[in-house]
Amino acid sequence: ASRLARGLSKSRDKMAKSLAGVFGGGQIDEDLYEELETVLITSDMGIEATEMLMKEVRNRVSLKGLKDGNELRQALKDAVYDLLKPLEQPLTLPENGQPFVIMMAGINGAGKTTSIGKLAKYFQSQGKSVILAAGDTFRAAAREQLQEWGERNGVTVISQVKGDSAAVCFDAVEAAKARKIDVVLADTAGRLPTQLHLMEEIAKVKRVLQKAMPDAPHEILLVLDANIGQNALNQVGAFHKALGITGLIVTKLDGTAKGGVLAALASQYPIPVRYVGVGEGIDDLRPFKARDFVDALLD
Numbered sequence: 001a002s003r004l005a006r007g008l009s010k011s012r013d014k015m016a017k018s019l020a021g022v023f024g025g026g027q028i029d030e031d032l033y034e035e036l037e038t039v040l041i042t043s044d045m046g047i048e049a050t051e052m053l054m055k056e057v058r059n060r061v062s063l064k065g066l067k068d069g070n071e072l073r074q075a076l077k078d079a080v081y082d083l084l085k086p087l088e089q090p091l092t093l094p095e096n097g098q099p100f101v102i103m104m105a106g107i108n109g110a111g112k113t114t115s116i117g118k119l120a121k122y123f124q125s126q127g128k129s130v131i132l133a134a135g136d137t138f139r140a141a142a143r144e145q146l147q148e149w150g151e152r153n154g155v156t157v158i159s160q161v162k163g164d165s166a167a168v169c170f171d172a173v174e175a176a177k178a179r180k181i182d183v184v185l186a187d188t189a190g191r192l193p194t195q196l197h198l199m200e201e202i203a204k205v206k207r208v209l210q211k212a213m214p215d216a217p218h219e220i221l222l223v224l225d226a227n228i229g230q231n232a233l234n235q236v237g238a239f240h241k242a243l244g245i246t247g248l249i250v251t252k253l254d255g256t257a258k259g260g261v262l263a264a265l266a267s268q269y270p271i272p273v274r275y276v277g278v279g280e281g282i283d284d285l286r287p288f289k290a291r292d293f294v295d296a297l298l299d
């Protein structure tokens with residue numbers, strides 16, 4: 001089994017157990033549809049995605065003249081695939097000799113710093129040079145974590161002991177321009193002392209990045225922990241309003257039973273899922289593939 005398939009085993013087991021009744025039961029009828037609907041709603045897909053999927057499944061059943069509950073599985077897989085496929089838009093770096101600036105956002109604990117380390121390694125393995133901006137100036141451990149990671153991997157980390165997030169990110173872009181570095185990965189705060197507003201603070205980072213380079217940030221990635229389930233929708237809403245998110249990284253898909261949340265996201269936000277995190281290791285970040293995901297979740 002692939003890392004993703006193993007990672008999603010909890011989500012799959014949970015769904016498989018409840019779907020066994022649906023797919024195993026004889027004729028396709030209203031009772032069966034109702035059972036299926038209940039399974040989808042309780043699998044973190046949420047109401048909207050569930051309604052979209054039920055409509056699609058019914059269409060497929062009548063179009064293909066399906067009669068048997070067993071055939072529902074394929075109809076469901078196809079419907080989930082069609083829902084998730086638009087989210088599969090891999091990030092490609094331009095070959096224009098300019099630094100590509102990626103701003104990372106997300107609340108503390110989502111996996112932002114870890115994902116930056118993984119991404120840096122991933123880009124390096126593609127022959128790209130990388131510089132990191134330790135912009136999570138509120139969480140001292142985040143700065144240290146990045147610095148250690150940078151030292152181990154020979155990647156420069158721009159950091160200031162008492163600096164503010166925007167200034168650190170600005171310096172990193174300036175350094176990248178001067179040193180002709182391909183990719184800037186800018187970390188930002190995931191929490192602030194309570195009197196400050198997180199969204200205003202990270203919106204400022206974005207504005208300052210634009211000052212350093214007019215078309216930067218080229219990508220704004222929101223890092224989401226899959227374990228928060230339906231709360232992911234609120235987080236995407238809040239960050240998208242403040243920043244204009246261009247892509248998502250969904251972490252911790254290993255060991256969560258809430259993989260269905262991607263369907264919920266797909267039904268409400270047409271924001272590409274650039275990568276998924278499937279473990280704590282440095283190589284456990286993958287470009288999102290709808291087919292692999294559906295197979296891992298529903299096979």
Ligand code: GDP
Nearest residue numbers: 108109110111112113114251252277278279280
């Ligand atoms: P940050 O506060 O957003 O920077 O979060 P961190 O990068 O420090 O990550 C918080 C915790 O989540 C750490 O223990 C990471 O090892 C863990 N983590 C991050 N991504 C993944 C993932 O894809 N899978 C698993 N299992 N753990 C992850």
